[in-house]
Amino acid sequence: MTTVGPTGDDLVEMLAALANPLRMRIVARLADRRDYVSHLAREIGVSRPLLHMHLRKLEAAGLIVGNLELSEDGKAMKYYEVTDFSLHLTASALAEAAKTLTPEKGPGAEEHS
Amino acid sequence: MTTVGPTGDDLVEMLAALANPLRMRIVARLADRRDYVSHLAREIGVSRPLLHMHLRKLEAAGLIVGNLELSEDGKAMKYYEVTDFSLHLTASALAEAAKTLTPEKGPGAEEHS
DNA sequence: GCCATCCGTAAAGAAAATCTTACACCTGAT
DNA sequence: ATCAGGTGTAAGATTTTCTTTACGGATGGC
Numbered sequence: 378m379t380t381v382g383p384t385g386d387d388l389v390e391m392l393a394a395l396a397n398p399l400r401m402r403i404v405a406r407l408a409d410r411r412d413y414v415s416h417l418a419r420e421i422g423v424s425r426p427l428l429h430m431h432l433r434k435l436e437a438a439g440l441i442v443g444n445l446e447l448s449e450d451g452k453a454m455k456y457y458e459v460t461d462f463s464l465h466l467t468a469s470a471l472a473e474a475a476k477t478l479t480p481e482k483g484p485g486a487e488e489h490s
Numbered sequence: 491m492t493t494v495g496p497t498g499d500d501l502v503e504m505l506a507a508l509a510n511p512l513r514m515r516i517v518a519r520l521a522d523r524r525d526y527v528s529h530l531a532r533e534i535g536v537s538r539p540l541l542h543m544h545l546r547k548l549e550a551a552g553l554i555v556g557n558l559e560l561s562e563d564g565k566a567m568k569y570y571e572v573t574d575f576s577l578h579l580t581a582s583a584l585a586e587a588a589k590t591l592t593p594e595k596g597p598g599a600e601e602h603s
Numbered sequence: 604g605c606c607a608t609c610c611g612t613a614a615a616g617a618a619a620a621t622c623t624t625a626c627a628c629c630t631g632a633t
Numbered sequence: 634a635t636c637a638g639g640t641g642t643a644a645g646a647t648t649t650t651c652t653t654t655a656c657g658g659a660t661g662g663c
Contacts, residue, residue: 389509395584396505397621398591401498405588408581415639422594427622429641434620445640451630452639464579468521468572471508475518478511481535510651528609540652542611558610564660565609610659621648629640 382470385478387439391464394438399423400431404459407441411458432457495583498591500552504577507551512536513544517572520554524571545570 383391394400402421406412412420418428435441436457443457496504507513515534519525525533531541548554549570556570 385511385514389511389514392505392509393620395579396502396509398498398502398594399621401502401584401588401591404581405585408585413639414641424623425640426624426642430621448639450632450638453629454639455641459581462580464577466508466577466579467575468517471514472518472521475514478514481511512651526609527611537653538610539612539654543651561609563608563662566659567609568611604663606661606663608660608662611657613654613656615652615654617650617652619648619650621646623646624644626643627641630638631636632638633634633636 382464382474385474385476388464388474389478391438391440391462394435394440397431400435403428403431403435404440407457407459411456413454413456415454417457495577495587498587498589501577501587502591504551504553504575507548507553510544513548516541516544516548517553520570520572524569526567526569528567530570 382388395404399421403417406417406420414428414432415425418425421428432441432443436443439460440462441457441459443455445453445455448454495501508517512534516530519530519533527541527545528538531538534541545554545556549556552573553575554570554572556568558566558568561567
């Protein structure tokens with residue numbers, strides 16, 4: 378059985394994206410229905426710049442996707458929606474992912490010539 | 491179907507604990523076999539105080555547990571091992587968890603008497 | 604006594620994440 | 634022209650997380 382899943386680094390990024398109350402709420406809202414930035418900001422009660430930042434992080438992790446659309450009255454609106462992610466986290470799954478983590482930036486242990 | 495799972499806040503804590511390369515490696519090691527602090531620190535190549543801090547975070551999240559034991563030669567050694575956690579992360583699972591998140595510390599929206 | 608192993612923590616510095624405020628741009632309606 | 638609504642981003646203050654360095658205490662063997 379080789380489910381492959383995301384690399385260790387990608388997994389860390391996804392987990393980091395979800396490990397925040399505000400972002401968890403954002404995902405929850407978008408899971409119910411897609412929405413555009415300004416409206417979502419009002420719904421959740423956050424400033425637009427702040428929401429923008431969190432959306433970027435969620436999108437970078439591949440948990441949501443946004444695309445710019447034009448409303449009938451010509452306004453440019455960016456709609457976000459969740460992707461079909463599904464992560465099963467167990468100790469062994471983590472062990473598997475850990476194998477593909479970028480090696481830590483050590484103090485440059487000298488490689489002999 | 492009511493799988494209940496952890497509360498939103500607990501889930502955030504667990505995800506935050508796992509969303510770190512070093513801690514992911516720690517869990518990976520402990521998933522293979524339990525170990526005590528000093529040895530684990532040498533294996534992973536980290537200072538003991540640093541490892542200690544990460545272990546605390548993982549334990550606080552309920553992902554690992556440690557207990558102090560006495561080796562034959564009388565040394566006190568703290569052994570850590572992983573717990574049987576299992577988290578299934580999907581958009582709807584997140585939406586469910588988000589319902590039990592602690593309300594944000596708002597600027598104290600006045601409660602009318 | 605002195606050294607080696609184990610345990611822990613406190614204090615201070617470096618780095619990263621979070622949040623606010625302010626700005627700039629575009630479109631349609633008044 | 635001005636306003637209302639949408640978009641985005643940049644700079645700075647604040648907070649949290651990560652990391653190092655320096656301590657302290659306990660045990661057993663030389």
